[in-house]
Structure formats: structure tokens, C-alpha cells
Amino acid sequence: MGTVVGREELEFGVNVSRLVVPVEILFDRDREHREAFSVHLTEDQRGLANVTQDRAVVYVEEVEVAADVTFPAPPLVVSLQDYGDVPAAPEALLAGYPVVCVTACDPAHPEFVRLGPLCAREGVDNNHTVYRWMVASPAPPGQPPRPLRQLTAAVFFAGTSERTLDAVYVPVGGRVQCAARAADAAGRPGSELLSRPAEVDAARGLCEPRxxxxxxxxxxxxxxxxxxxxxxxxxxxxxxxxxxxxxxxLLPALSTRPLNNFDLTLGSRAARLGNHRCSNLLDADEVRTGAGFITNATAAPPAAAAPVAAHQLDAALRPARTLRFYRSLDWQGCVWRFEAEYSVSELVSVCGARIGAAPADDGLLQSLVALTVPLYVSYVFLAPETPDGWQHSDMATQLRLTFAYDTSVLWSEGIGPPALSPAGGQLHPTGMRLREDGRLAVTFRTEAAFRGMFVLEHQALSGVRSRVTSNDHSEMSFTLRLTHSEPTFEQPTQQWEFVSDFAARDYSGNFSVLLVPCLAEEAVLFSEPPRCNPAPPTEFDLLVRFQQVSDPVPAQFSLNTQFHVMKKREAWLSADPTRLGTTDADVAFAPGERVLGRIMVDPVQYLGGSFHLSIDKCFPLAAAAAGGGQGPDSGELLLILGGLMLGVVSSLLLGLLIRRRWLS
Structure with missing residues (x-):
């Protein structure tokens, strides 16, 4: 049931049987064949009018209806190289080369002389034709042909709704079909016609596989x-x-980041700009570095050979973005050559490269810096029967470049003159000691002068780690460890300790402390393990003066003393040394007498009360005869006096020869 959109009361005068009622029709941009509305005439309130025809339908015809333009004949699919002579084109398409959809209103159509006037009378404008493409992969031997599928996955340099279909969409040995929808001069589309499916020659191509x-x-x-x-x-x-x-x-894809999800990667601008900023997947206007693999040039390189097929670089049949991409292909040699220039900082910060110190010979006066660039290459082919529409083989490698320089450092645009290192800092020694095993232990503190921190090692720098060496003792080796670090990237303070691997008598000399700085970007927060980019080691010089102190060894020396044995107490206690003569000293002792001993020290070496002499025991020994001497029977005995104490230094056992005469 319709909707009442307006109501009006009509008044018929005397002898009036017809009234003209204006109805306003609102304009819209919807294109239909025609539209309709109805007008209803109802009785008056008194019921006096006799209405026999109470309903009328009004049709609004479109001035220009849909499908009012059409091609007089279906389109043809031919190889791009045959576009200049379509009547002579072979039935099978050339593999590895673009194909073109030739409509009946295209001057290249073989029947254009006869069909051209019809196109003009119908108002068809071939420049506004809308194209669709359907493809099918080759079927296995003995199997029926695979169904044609409409192309929906488009790559960034070649679309699927253009007159020319790029070679990456043309399956070798498969089938290709185009659909062309006619349009008028205003671009309003009309009817669509399908071409006959064309076979792609599997035995004839430009760059056939081995x-x-x-x-x-x-x-x-x-x-x-x-x-x-x-x-x-x-x-x-x-x-x-x-x-x-x-x-x-083949569609070659290369990047410094891993390649995957090609349905999204090859088509989405956001995915390519976000994940593959150093790749051949960016058109010239999408490159965010100084230069890229794809440039604005569309003509063939000066050193390139002549085109191998017609319309290879025809800007009227192929868009500029396609010509920019294929400028890297040498059709004669069947080789892609992609070339781009980057600064070192772009490779590290944008492309994901790693930079670090390279091992150098001891006699080399230059320093070596190694640049490692990851490279991922994928060989991509169309596969309409797969979910994402692509089949790919992936390969990867690591490119390495070594710089040799004297005193220069890396700068933001490459290798430059000496400048302040962005990964500097300060080193403060905090302690130095000898361990019980005689090995040297040194502690120090560092303060980073960059955003990041010093690390012992980083997986990106193979074979490079923080270390300590002695310039004056090359045979020494040391073990360095990080004992404490502040959990921040904002110039943290860190505590370190290194210990010599072996003990030595003298550690004095100049020590080189090489620490690996790891730089963090501004947007990266601190984490464990830290996410940062390693830089070449920063060297600090530490001058050490440290020697082992030998343990004291007892020394032997002469006290220049005289020992006297006596029996007179007065002489023993006398302060006059002259009384200690031979008369009082060399005396005979009777059984039971007390033997008194006294030590006399030279005044120059006088030691005060640091020692004393005491006779603990007397041992009578028989003296052996020597030089005519007599034995024990002669009445001579040896007395050994022991127990001489020399202060707190040591104790000596003194033997005194006492000549004694036995009394009869």
C-alpha cells in the first residue's frame, strides 16, 4: 500500500467537468528505468459526487536510463605486444607479458571500421569503459579446466580494473577473460559484455624457467x-x-623486514608504509627515506637494451606507477636489478640494520665498524585458487659491510669527521683491593651520557662484549661483571667490578675499560631485558698503581753482645761493667752453688728492657779432647745454659762453654 504524501480539496464550479492539478516531482540522482505514483479522487463529504474512476497511475520516464549504451560486439583479449596489429595476433597469449582488453569501440579492434559508427550513434565513449578481469590457473593433466575467478587482490603498482592487465596476473598455461562495461561521454555506465576466455601459451614466454x-x-x-x-x-x-x-x-618482493600476508602487504598502503619502509614495495611518492628502490623515472635506464616487445613502455596503455616498477627489469637478460642508497643512520633506525665493532688485526692502526643489514626476498606468483591469492617462496640473508677509519665516527649522514661520540659517559673508580688469593679486584661506577645504558654484551654484536685489558701487561686477563644498574634509560648510574684471572706481583699500568653502549629510542621504555640498539664499544682509560706487599721474613743480625757467667752476686748486680772481668766471670763452681749469668749489650744497639737472660738448666757434658785436650776424666765439663729470651721478637737457645775445675 502506498504512502499518502499530499492531499488537496478540489472544487468544481457550475458546468465544470475538468480541473488541472499541478503535482511537483522532486529530483533525485537515482537512475531507474522509470518511476510511478498514483492519484486518488474520493467522494465529497455530502456524497453528492458520482466518482466512477477514482484512481490514476502516473509514470515518470528517465531521460537517460541505465544500460542505454552498449558495445555492438564483445571485447577481445590479446597480448600487449599484439595491440598494434590485433588481426594478426596469435590465438594463444604470450606468457610473461601483459594482456589488453580490446573493445568493439577501440580503434585497434579488427572490426572498428564497421563498428565505429555504431559506437558513435550509441554514444559510447571508450575512454570511460569499466573493466573487470577473470583468470584461472592451469589444470593438472587429465583434469577439466578450472573455473575463472574474478581478480580482487591488486598489487600497489598495477590494478585489476584497467584496460591492461599486468603480467603478474597472467598465469602461465592458464586462462584470462575480460569484462567491459560501456559508458557514455559523462561516464555513466551502460551494459557489460564478456570476452571469450583466452589461453596463455605455456610453451612460449619471454623469460621461461629452466x-x-x-x-x-x-x-x-x-x-x-x-x-x-x-x-x-x-x-x-x-x-x-x-x-x-x-x-x-614473477613478482619479486624484497625488504629488510620479514615478508608475509601478501594479500595485505602487496595492496595495503598502510601495511607497506608501516612494516616495509626499506623495500621495493613502496612507490616513489611513498618512500620516506632519502632514496628508495623505486624512483620517479618511467623511461628505460640509459644502459638498457631496446624493448623486447611492443608497447613495453607505452604510457598510454600502462600507468606510470607500473612503468616505474618495471624500470628495474632487464627484459633482455631476464634479471631484476633493484638499487637504493641509504645513510647509515637510516639503515640502523629505519631499516633495522645493526652496527658494531669488527675484529681488527693487532698491527692495524685503524678501527673497524661492521654494518649488518638483514634482507628478505620473496618470489611471489599468482595463485587464484588459494585463500590469499598468492603463492610465494621466501629467502633471507645478512649483508655485511665493514668500514675502516682512523679517528672519525659515524654521523647521521654516513662516515664523517671526528665528533663527540653520542655514546659517551664518565667512569669513576670506587675501590681497589687484593683478594685472599692475591688477585686484583677493582670496582668503579659509570654514568651514561646518552639515552640508554652500558651492557656487558648484545646479541646483535656477535663476538663483541664489554671487557678490560692492560696495555702494559698484555698477558693479563680480567673478568668484568655488572653488579648494579639503575632501571632507567635516562643516563643511568651503573656499578661494575673486574677481577684479574691470575695473581701477579705488580699490577701497575694503564688499563683500558671497553663498555658496549646500547642506545634506546625516545619512545622506548625501560624493560628487562633492555630493548636498545648497540653501538661500538666506548673506551675509558684507567691508570692503576698497585703492587703486592711481601710477608715479613725474620732477619738475622748481630746484637754485638757479651755473655758473662759468675757466682758473685755483687758483680752480677754491679752497674760497673769493668768488674765483669775474667776473675769474676771465669770461675769454678762447687756443687750446689748458684750460677749467675749476665748479658752485656753495646750501647749503640741497646734495646732497653726488650729482652732478658735467664738460665733454666745446666747440663754437664763430657768435653771431647781436641789438640791434646783431656776427656771427662780430666775434670772438664761443658755446661749448656738455655732459655735466653730476646723480648717479644724471638727466642734463642744459647750454649756457653764453662770451664770448671773439680775440687778434690
Missing amino acids: LAGTIGAEPFTAKLKYTGADDPTHPHKVRVTVLIPHVDG
């Missing part, structure tokens, strides 16, 4: 080169060159 039907990838070649200061266009840059063998239908 073995037909094989799946995989040929090895590629990649290298790094430093341009130096004399390069006229890209001085002080690192040139990345990648050579990839080409086969029919």
Missing part, C-alpha cells in the same frame, strides 16, 4: 657498497644492490 612446472626460487645476489665522497648523486651513502632472476609471472 625446468617447466618447477616450484621454488632461483638464487639472488645482493651486495653493499659505500659510495664515498666522490659520488655525484649520493655521496656518503650505502648502496644496496639486489639482482633477482626473472621468470614469467
Whole structure:
């Protein structure tokens, strides 16, 4: 049931049987064949009017209806190289080369002389034609043909709704069909016609694989080169060159980040700009670095050979973004050559490269810096029957470039003159001691002068770690460890300790402390383990003066003393040394008498009360005869006096020869 949109009361005068009622029709931009509305005439309130026809339908016809333009004949699918002579085009399409959809209103159509006037009378404008493409992969031997599928996954340099279909969409040995919808001069679309499916010749192509039907990838070649200061266009840059063998239908993808999810990666601008900023997946206007693999140039390189097929670089049939991409392909040699120049800082901060110190010979006066660039290469082919529409073989490698320099450091645009290192800091010794095993232990504190921290080692710098060496004792080795670090990237203070691996008598000399700085970006917060980029080791000089102190060894020396044995108490206690003569000293002792002893020290070496002499025991021994002497029977005995105490230094056992005469 319709909706009442307006109501009006009509008044018929005397002898009036017809009234003209205006109805306003509102304009809209919807295109239909026609629209309709109804007008209803009802009786008056008194019921006097006799209404026999109470309803009328009004139709509004479109001035220009949909599908009012159409092609007089279906389109044709031919290889792009045959576009200039479509009547002579072979039935099978050339593999590895773009194809073009030729409509009946295209001057290249073989029947255009007869069909052209019909197109003009119908108002068809071939420049506004809307295209669709359907493809099918080759079926296995003995199997029916696979169904045609409409192309929906488009790559960034070639679309799927254009007159020319790029070679990456043309499956070798498969089928291709185009659909063309006619349009008028205003761009309003009309009816659509389908072409007859065209076969792609599997035995005839521009760059045929070595073995037909094989799946995989040929090895590629990649290298790094430093341009130096004399390069006229890209001085002080690192040139990345990648050579990839080409086969029919190949789309080579290279990046410094891992490649995956090609349905999104090849088409989405956001995915390419966010994940692959150093790749051949960015068009010239999308490159955010100083230069990229794709440039604004669309013409063939000066050193390139002549085109191998017609319309290879025809800007009227192929968009500029496609020509920019294929400028890197040498059709004669079937080799892709991608080349880009980056500064060292771009490779590290944007492309994901790593930089660190390289091992150098001891006799080399220069320093070596190693630049490692990851490279991921994928060989991508169309696979309409797969969920994401692509089949790929992935390869990866690490490119390494070593810089040799005297005193220069890396700067933001390459290798530059000496400058303050961005990874500097301060080292403060805090302690030095000898361990019980005689090894030297030194503690020190560091303060980083950059955003980041010093680390013992980093996985990105293979074989490089923080260490301590002695310039004056090359045979020494030390073990360095980090004992404490503040949990921040904002110039943290860190505590370190290094211990010598072996004990030595003298550790004095100049020590070199090499610490690996790890720089963190402003947006990165501190975490464990830290997420930062390592830099070449920073060297600190530490001058050490430290020697072992030998343990004291008892020394032997002469006290220049005289010992006297006597029996007179007065002489023993006398302060006059002259009384200690031979008369009082060399005396005979009777049994039971007390033997008194006294030690006399030279005044120059007088030691005061630091020692005393005491006779603990007397041992009578028989004296052996010597030189006519007599034995024990002669009445001579030896007395051994022991117990002489020399203060707190040591004790001596003194033997005194006492000549004694026995009394009869």
C-alpha cells in the first residue's frame, strides 16, 4: 500500500467537468528505468459526487536510463605486444607479458571500421569503459579446466580494473577473460559484455624457467657498497644492490623486514608504509627515506637494451606507477636489478640494520665498524585458487659491510669527521683491593651520557662484549661483571667490578675499560631485558698503581753482645761493667752453688728492657779432647745454659762453654 504524501480539496464550479492539478516531482540522482505514483479522487463529504474512476497511475520516464549504451560486439583479449596489429595476433597469449582488453569501440579492434559508427550513434565513449578481469590457473593433466575467478587482490603498482592487465596476473598455461562495461561521454555506465576466455601459451614466454612446472626460487645476489665522497648523486651513502632472476609471472618482493600476508602487504598502503619502509614495495611518492628502490623515472635506464616487445613502455596503455616498477627489469637478460642508497643512520633506525665493532688485526692502526643489514626476498606468483591469492617462496640473508677509519665516527649522514661520540659517559673508580688469593679486584661506577645504558654484551654484536685489558701487561686477563644498574634509560648510574684471572706481583699500568653502549629510542621504555640498539664499544682509560706487599721474613743480625757467667752476686748486680772481668766471670763452681749469668749489650744497639737472660738448666757434658785436650776424666765439663729470651721478637737457645775445675 502506498504512502499518502499530499492531499488537496478540489472544487468544481457550475458546468465544470475538468480541473488541472499541478503535482511537483522532486529530483533525485537515482537512475531507474522509470518511476510511478498514483492519484486518488474520493467522494465529497455530502456524497453528492458520482466518482466512477477514482484512481490514476502516473509514470515518470528517465531521460537517460541505465544500460542505454552498449558495445555492438564483445571485447577481445590479446597480448600487449599484439595491440598494434590485433588481426594478426596469435590465438594463444604470450606468457610473461601483459594482456589488453580490446573493445568493439577501440580503434585497434579488427572490426572498428564497421563498428565505429555504431559506437558513435550509441554514444559510447571508450575512454570511460569499466573493466573487470577473470583468470584461472592451469589444470593438472587429465583434469577439466578450472573455473575463472574474478581478480580482487591488486598489487600497489598495477590494478585489476584497467584496460591492461599486468603480467603478474597472467598465469602461465592458464586462462584470462575480460569484462567491459560501456559508458557514455559523462561516464555513466551502460551494459557489460564478456570476452571469450583466452589461453596463455605455456610453451612460449619471454623469460621461461629452466625446468617447466618447477616450484621454488632461483638464487639472488645482493651486495653493499659505500659510495664515498666522490659520488655525484649520493655521496656518503650505502648502496644496496639486489639482482633477482626473472621468470614469467614473477613478482619479486624484497625488504629488510620479514615478508608475509601478501594479500595485505602487496595492496595495503598502510601495511607497506608501516612494516616495509626499506623495500621495493613502496612507490616513489611513498618512500620516506632519502632514496628508495623505486624512483620517479618511467623511461628505460640509459644502459638498457631496446624493448623486447611492443608497447613495453607505452604510457598510454600502462600507468606510470607500473612503468616505474618495471624500470628495474632487464627484459633482455631476464634479471631484476633493484638499487637504493641509504645513510647509515637510516639503515640502523629505519631499516633495522645493526652496527658494531669488527675484529681488527693487532698491527692495524685503524678501527673497524661492521654494518649488518638483514634482507628478505620473496618470489611471489599468482595463485587464484588459494585463500590469499598468492603463492610465494621466501629467502633471507645478512649483508655485511665493514668500514675502516682512523679517528672519525659515524654521523647521521654516513662516515664523517671526528665528533663527540653520542655514546659517551664518565667512569669513576670506587675501590681497589687484593683478594685472599692475591688477585686484583677493582670496582668503579659509570654514568651514561646518552639515552640508554652500558651492557656487558648484545646479541646483535656477535663476538663483541664489554671487557678490560692492560696495555702494559698484555698477558693479563680480567673478568668484568655488572653488579648494579639503575632501571632507567635516562643516563643511568651503573656499578661494575673486574677481577684479574691470575695473581701477579705488580699490577701497575694503564688499563683500558671497553663498555658496549646500547642506545634506546625516545619512545622506548625501560624493560628487562633492555630493548636498545648497540653501538661500538666506548673506551675509558684507567691508570692503576698497585703492587703486592711481601710477608715479613725474620732477619738475622748481630746484637754485638757479651755473655758473662759468675757466682758473685755483687758483680752480677754491679752497674760497673769493668768488674765483669775474667776473675769474676771465669770461675769454678762447687756443687750446689748458684750460677749467675749476665748479658752485656753495646750501647749503640741497646734495646732497653726488650729482652732478658735467664738460665733454666745446666747440663754437664763430657768435653771431647781436641789438640791434646783431656776427656771427662780430666775434670772438664761443658755446661749448656738455655732459655735466653730476646723480648717479644724471638727466642734463642744459647750454649756457653764453662770451664770448671773439680775440687778434690
